[in-house]
Amino acid sequence: MSPDSKKTFRLDGREIPFREGQTVFDAAMAAGVYIPHLCHNPDFEPHSSCRLCTVIVNGRPFASCTQPAVAGQDVRSDTPELNEMRRDLTDMLLVEGNHYCPACEKSGSCRLQATAYALGLQDSHFPQLFPHRDVDASHPDIILDRDRCILCGLCVRISRSVDKKNVFTMTGRGIATTIVVDSPSGLLADSKVSRDDEAVQHCPVGALMMKGEAFKVPIGQRPYDRAPINEDSVARFRAREAALHG
Amino acid sequence: MASKRKIATCSLAGCFGCHMSLLDIDERLLELLELADFDRSPINDIKAIHGVVDIGLIEGGVCNVENVHLLHHFRDHCRILVAVGECAMTGGIPSMRNHHSLKSCLEESYIRGVGVENAHIPDDPELPLLLNKVYPLHEVVRVDYYVPGCPPSADALWHVLSALVTGRDPHLPPALLKYD
Numbered sequence A: 001m002s003p004d005s006k007k008t009f010r011l012d013g014r015e016i017p018f019r020e021g022q023t024v025f026d027a028a029m030a031a032g033v034y035i036p037h038l039c040h041n042p043d044f045e046p047h048s049s050c051r052l053c054t055v056i057v058n059g060r061p062f063a064s065c066t067q068p069a070v071a072g073q074d075v076r077s078d079t080p081e082l083n084e085m086r087r088d089l090t091d092m093l094l095v096e097g098n099h100y101c102p103a104c105e106k107s108g109s110c111r112l113q114a115t116a117y118a119l120g121l122q123d124s125h126f127p128q129l130f131p132h133r134d135v136d137a138s139h140p141d142i143i144l145d146r147d148r149c150i151l152c153g154l155c156v157r158i159s160r161s162v163d164k165k166n167v168f169t170m171t172g173r174g175i176a177t178t179i180v181v182d183s184p185s186g187l188l189a190d191s192k193v194s195r196d197d198e199a200v201q202h203c204p205v206g207a208l209m210m211k212g213e214a215f216k217v218p219i220g221q222r223p224y225d226r227a228p229i230n231e232d233s234v235a236r237f238r239a240r241e242a243a244l245h246g
Numbered sequence B: 001m002a003s004k005r006k007i008a009t010c011s012l013a014g015c016f017g018c019h020m021s022l023l024d025i026d027e028r029l030l031e032l033l034e035l036a037d038f039d040r041s042p043i044n045d046i047k048a049i050h051g052v053v054d055i056g057l058i059e060g061g062v063c064n065v066e067n068v069h070l071l072h073h074f075r076d077h078c079r080i081l082v083a084v085g086e087c088a089m090t091g092g093i094p095s096m097r098n099h100h101s102l103k104s105c106l107e108e109s110y111i112r113g114v115g116v117e118n119a120h121i122p123d124d125p126e127l128p129l130l131l132n133k134v135y136p137l138h139e140v141v142r143v144d145y146y147v148p149g150c151p152p153s154a155d156a157l158w159h160v161l162s163a164l165v166t167g168r169d170p171h172l173p174p175a176l177l178k179y180d
């Protein structure tokens, strides 16, 4: 144990150790405490847009995926109010796109769906938006179905900083925001994207997918059919933490 | 236990898959019949609710005028209204037509469709008028509870139904909460 790891903050009354520079989110997950999240993937830089991971730090709300851990902080996460807000955010993400889970190839490995399950979203309070969005099936290997995009920005970040290709970006404002592709025609087929790009491997939903692979793992045997996302995420996070820091 | 509960069911823009799932509760149907009687339902072919029932189960979204009337009939006569299945909860597969105009949907089916003879859009007054879009139930009336799934599993339906009949909390445990 490094001396740093003796520093702790309090999360829902439990002492959580952290290393200098770690976020509240990373330290909590490494300690086995699940915080619901969608736009964050610990392998890539966070950008705190979905707000699902919001926690109360010393009385004020912060996105835990970008909030640095500080010794002695009082953090609340698993509260009825925060879980209600997370359920509403998830419900809003579902109604503002076109999510037909019964007909979706991603069902069972989708983080949005699995997060809604983990939050116990058993009802629907908002009107369905039924927006008109374009599907880009021009590429031989990759499909971009904007109906299911939750604008988490992961493909944008990964294409920029890992693949160094800048294939994806966002355009528009507010409810009209959409993912666009950098190519003369605006289509994936004319862009620099390729099937090995990291950017096309980490979409949390069924928006960016590889063609011909959707049903390789049958429904019923998919990651979140086997374990709920809270258990699955914590297990992955701990394995990752152990591999990186021992 | 006091007097038996009354349950009514109907299908709007659905495929009867949710009703099939209800029948899939198998021998638990007998247990249910100890606690409740079926009023209006395709299961017994009674056409209208008489008086007030305790629980109304509705499968399917709202796609035509007849659906609107039946939904209001249920809301007016059911103490607790339950949206059963994805179509009732979100519009579901039938609401995929919402991305096209009603006109182009009808033309695709009855004019341009493969193998269409005597092409014309049916206009018999017997046919219920279609709405411009397919709506989930809660956009038309107040809904009390939901059972997601396409269809909800027999276990999920039994969990919610037995809870409502006996006055327990109808929230599904994580293992029974599914949208597909």
Ligand code: SF4
Binding pocket: A098, A099, A100, A101, A104, A105, A106, A107, A108, A110, A111, A112, A113, A148, A205, A206, A207
């Ligand atoms: S992307 Fe996820 S939430 Fe959306 S339809 Fe597919 S499985 Fe459902």
Ligand code: SF4
Binding pocket: A148, A149, A150, A151, A152, A153, A154, A155, A156, A179, A202, A203, A204, A205, A207, A208
């Ligand atoms: S396509 Fe997928 S990864 Fe990209 S912003 Fe949309 S949801 Fe996120």
Ligand code: FES
Binding pocket: A036, A037, A038, A039, A040, A047, A048, A049, A050, A051, A052, A053, A054, A063, A064, A065, A066
């Ligand atoms: S996971 Fe932190 S804001 Fe999305």
